[in-house]
Amino acid sequence: MTLRSGGVLAAVSCMGVSQIAATDANGDFMGNSITVVGDACVDTFSQNPATCPGTRITGGTLSGVSVTYPGITTGFYRCQGMPNRTVAILSSAAATSLVS
Secondary structure, eight states, X not given: OBOTXXXXXXXXXXXXXXXXXXXXXXXXEEOOTTOOTTOEEEOEEEOOTXXXXXXXXXXXXXXXXXXXXXXXXXXXXXXXXOOSSEEEEEOHHHHTTSOO
């Protein structure tokens, strides 16, 4: 993971995410109380529970896909084009510290 300034973050740096979720065949996932439309979908990320417990990641690459609302069922959100995978959901503010 690198900062926009070009500096490299230490391996023990942790970034909190809104949630880590599994998407279905449509890219839909059940959101939690802090996931919102416009958050960033990250499908390439790393975790190290020993140094970054909980819903925190140690690195990742932005996919360029934002969370949308599929309009089907309340509580569900979508990472368009990201079916059947595990995604980390970052707030749009947190996503600015990742370089795609």
